Structures are given as structure tokens and as C-alpha cells.
Amino acid sequence: MVLTSGDYGRWPSPLTAAEVARGKVSLAELWSDGAALYWLESRPEENGRAVLVRAGDDGPRDHSPAGVSIRSRLHEYGGGAVCLVPGGAAGRFAYVDQADQRVWLCDGHAAAPGTAETRPLSPPAPQGSSYRHGGLSPTADGRWVLAVREAHTGDGGPPQRSIVALSTFAGGPSESTLLGGEHDFFGAPRADASAARLAVVAWDHPNMQWDASLLVVVQLGRAGSSDSGDEVLVPTGRPWVAAGGPDESIGQPAWQRDGTLRFVSDRRGWWQPHVHPGTPDAGKGPVPLTDVAAEFHGPDWVLGQTTFAELPDGTVVARQTSAGRDTVVRLRPGAPPDPVPQPCVSISALCAHNDGLALIGSTPDAPTSVWMIEATGTPRPLRPTPRSTAAASLRREDLARAEPFTVTGRSGRVVHGTLYRPRRPAADAIDAATTPPQAQSPPPLVTWCHSGPTSACQSGLDLALQFFTSRGFAVACVDYVGSTGYGRAYRCALWGQWGVADAEDCLDAARHLADRGDVDADRMAVRGGSAGGMTALNALAAGEGFKACTALYAVTDLLSLAATTHDFEAHYNDRLIGPLPEARDRFVERSPVSRAGAMTGAVLLLQGTDDAVVPPLQAQRMHDALDAAGTPCDLRFFEREGHGFRRADTLIACLEAELAFYQERLHL
DSSP states (O other): OOOOGGGTTOOOOSOOHHHHHHHOOEEEEEEEOSSOEEEEEEEGGGTTEEEEEEEETTEEEEOSOTTOOBOOOTTTTOBOOEEEOOSSSTTOEEEEBTTTOOEEEEOOOOSSTTOOOEEESSOOOOTTOEEEEEEEEEOTTSSEEEEEEEEEOSSSSOOEEEEEEEEOOTTSOOEEEEEESSOSEEEEEEEOTTSOEEEEEEEOTTOOTTTSOEEEEEEEEEESOTTTTOOEEEEOSOOEEEEEBTTBOEEEEEEOTTSOEEEEEOTTSSOEEEEEOSSTTSSOOOEESOOOSSBSOOOOSSBOOBOEEEOTTSOEEEEEEETTEEEEEEEOTTSOOEEOOOOOSEEEEEEEETTEEEEEEEETTEEEEEEEEOSSSOOEESOOOHHHHHHTTSOGGGSOOEEEEEEEOTTSSEEEEEEEOOOOOGGGOOOTTTSOGGGOOOOOEEEEEOSOSSOOOOOSOOHHHHHHHTTTOEEEEEEOTTOSSSOHHHHHTTTTTTTTHHHHHHHHHHHHHHHTTSSOTTSEEEEEETHHHHHHHHHHHTTSSEEEEEEESOOOOHHHHHHHOOGGGTTHHHHHTOOTTTTHHHHHHTOGGGGGGGOOSEEEEEEETTOSSSOHHHHHHHHHHHHHHTOOEEEEEETTOBSBOOOHHHHHHHHHHHHHHHHHHTTO
16 A cells, blocks of 8 residues: 555554543552552543552552542642551551542451541531642651641632641541641651651742742651540641752652651752751751752652652662653762663652562553562563553554654754654555655644643653554654753743743744654644643744644633632742733733734634633633634533543543544645
């Protein structure tokens, strides 16, 4: 079979939208109790329900209470929704119930999945108020579960956050407040082995955690009687700051076996691991574990990030990100990072497990899974999953492969990107030796803008991306200025430039690929979600090459967003654009809704009706503005979907609509 350029975008592919949706099972929050591994799975086929899975000698099985979805809504994005709790039955864990946002304890011991007993650890909120919890972690003896609490009072004021210690004693809820009111935000509370010290990341408006944050430590004591069950943890001194400041971002505090405090700081230009003695009178500050110019942390959009593990011999193992690719390394003082052999190029979590470690990661040809890396032996995934079943419909030789590229954009800065060329299933491949030259024209391009702007593209297998490449599209993923993984300077270079520099970078990347002859300059589209949707729409408005734009739950009206957004991001734009009201004109100028008349290509808007981050009215106003300007626009709402789609039927409908949209608008 000979294919021509006219076939691009319409190649028959064995990878269906339903298979992509079935394979889009996200994994998070990896834990080990020595006997088994545990992680959260968010399942589209169960309407996005998040389930705790246990993998022991008897194989993987659901470990959650029946019908419960484990998900935090703290900061709207959540995270840290589950933790193992020592000191009880094997597999005992605490979790945040998505339905009521309270913290519950599950005894973990059940004859059948879903039949374990549960009871609440946190009390209900006072009348007229509501609580959200996240960032869960246990004390070493399992006596308490630490949590970040977000209290919404219902009076229209901003929520108040605190660190609470929830007793696991069976006599009923008993809690104490360890920190509260000192800062606007808290994340990642961690107690040392004896529960005598608490370390936590804190930050305040207008900063985000990745802009400027602090490592706060407080001494702890105990009050009450352990026999009667009313014993509580209490602060015994004033909090003190171990690291951080106005030009430093802190993350992932952890107490090591020797009593020192490990954390991540970008004080040297990169998120690198440091160690502090852990006492205010130690006489010396943090010491870096490595000076390699690479990232060992990511932005804390969600709590519970774990990219480090301490092995039994005290060796620290970490995820290292460089040039858009993740690796695993051992860190030893005075020595360069030592790579750990493993196949994953995108890694989201690490934990120690027996004499080895485990990770959540994806390879170039296998979607995200839990991998075991034993002290001796070959790394292996724990089980076949719906993700690997979906991927199996494309043979390894048919998968589009990542080709990193860089281009110096119009600003003079380097733009980082990855090109995925279309790949035809091997049985029907184009034979370039016999195909006439006129039939070898370059393919259409879809440029993907990640949903940052403080984020990055991932290099592991993405079935949604392969859905398009297997049909004859090239896809370019762009880490535009402001992306993470390239150091603090690159991340902060977007300050004051959001809405301009990010769109320019995506345009420059696409035009670079067209100039090289890799893609068809006359058939280029751009797409993005959330903040990436704004980037995509602004790139379309520039009128420099894109003919179509897909925007999912996209920011379209910056002033409206500033008036309605949640507290976590209430001042995010102060740095990215400027503070209000001084920067009001810039907010208007950089809003896609203000640039509807400049958009010469068609637009597809996909929006959830329950989105609390970017309200549905943003999509409706964008549609109305485009309609008034005479620009073709299709707006589709999806019921019971929030910011980021989780339901299988939604994912299928979106992929099929996006494909048909490109086929029509790029004349394929």
C-alpha cells in the first residue's frame, strides 16, 4: 500500500480513543511497608475514582474501602491524600475521602477487598464551614497522622490553613494544632523519628511555592495521657527557619536516619538536595549533596511529592531531571551522582522497598507503571495493566519516538522541544524508495503546550499523543520559557512575560520545524490545556502559521480569572504579569478573549461544567467573542468534569472531536 501526503491525518490506526481512555490510569503516592507496595490509581472507567492498590506476595489487589474515592481538594489540586500508618495491622492507612474531605483510618486487614473497617480521624467542620485535608504523613510510631488543613468559613474570606496532628487512638477523634496562622500556605509536614521535631514547607502570598518558600522547624512535646487516649502533640517552642527566603524555593523535607534534615533548595540555581543538622544552634547551614546542574524536584502543584528515597545503608537515591529526561541516581557526599540502571525516562515517585527501591515511571514504549528495582536483578514492572494492554495495540516499531530539539527564538533565548514524527503501523509503512517525491511531502503538525506555565512536558509514552502520530500527525511538545526542569533562571524568565513569551516560543518552535522541512508549514495546529490553553490561543492570535487551536479548560479572561480564582492561585499572576490594579491593561491585552478578532484559525473549546479553577463562564465568553468576530468556534461542555478530565466517556469524546476538528480545518 502506497500512502501519499493526502493520507496524513487519516491513517487507519489500531489505537482507538476508547483504548487511550482505558489506558489513561494515573498513578501517584507510592508507599512501602516492607512487605508490600501501595499506590493510588485514578481510573477513567470508574468515573475517575481513585483507588489504593496493594501489591504483595499475593499480587496487586484493591485495598480501598468499597465505593470510596481517595482524593484531596486542598489547594484545589490536592495531593498527599493517603499514607501508611505503622503500629497496627499490616496495611493500615489513613486517607482523605473525596466526598467529605475528612481524614479516615482504615485498619487495612480484610478477608476480602473493600471490607476493612474505617473510622474518622478528623472531626466534622463547624456549622457553616468546611474542611479540606491533604499532605498526610504519619509519625514513626503510628500514634498520629499529620495533615495540612484548609478551613473554609463560608463568610467570603480566604481559607485558613494549619498543620494538625490527628490521633489514631481508637477512643475517638483527638487532635491538636501544631502550626496555624503563621503563614498563608503549608505543605509536606514531616515529623522526625521520635516526633520531637516537625519540618514543613511554608509560603505566603503573593508567592507560589516555586517562587519563594521557607523550611520551618518546630519542637514538639506531648500533653495528656496516652492511656486514656487524650494524649496530643503540642508545639513547645517558637518555629524557626532552617532555609528559604525571597529568592529561594524549598521542597520535600525529610528526616534522615541520622537525625539530619534533608530538603531541596534552588538557592544555587537548581532544585538540588541539601542537608541541615536540624537544630537552630548547630552553627552551620545547609550543605548540598551534589553540585550537578540538574533538577531534583518539581513544582508543588499537588502535595506529597516524593522523588527521594533513603536506603537501609543510608544511601540517598533520587530522581534527576536534565534536558527533559528523568534518571535515577545514587547520591554520595563528595562524589558525582551514580546512575541506577532502569528503563524509565519519566518518573513521578520513588520509595525504598526492602533492599531495593520502587518507582512510578514510564518508558519510551510503555505507559506509566510501578517498577521494582531490586538490589540485584533486572528492573521489572509489577503487573500487566489496562495501560500496557492499550499500548500493545501499537507494536514497538510503530511508536513515535522522541527527538529533542532546541531553537534560538526571536528573543534570543533557547527554546526546548521534542518532536514526534508520525509512524505508520509497520505492515502498511510508506516505502520511501518507491514512493514518488511529490508523495513525500511533510506531515501536518500539532504543537502541544503543556498545562503550566510552571510545569514541563513528559518524555515517557503518552497514548493520547500516539493516537495522533499513528494517524499521520507530527506532534511537537514545547517546554516554553517558564517551564521547569531547566533551572530557576529559565523558570523565572517568564515573570512579567506570560501571555507573550510563551506563545512566541511555541510559534518559534513550530516555524523552526517547518523551516527544516519536518512539518507542513501550511497545516499546523496548536493545542493546550489550562494555562497551556491560553498559550495556544494567544499563539493562534499571532497569525504566524497556526490554522487551528484546541483549548481544554483554558484560561481566556485574565481579569475575570483574578476575580474568581481560588486562593492558592489568587496572586500567581502578580509575578507572571504584574500586580493589580497597576497591571490591569496588561491583563486585558494578554487575555485571549480580547484577541478574538485576531484569530484567523478555527477554535475548539472543551470545558468541564464543575471546573473550580477555570470556571465554565471563561469558555462561554471566549466562544461568544469568537462568534462575534466571525471566527469558527465549537464549544463543548462536559458534565461532572472539573479542571482536567477524568471520565472515560469524556476522554473518548474529546479525542474524537479533536481528531475530526484537525481533519476538517487542516484539510486532511
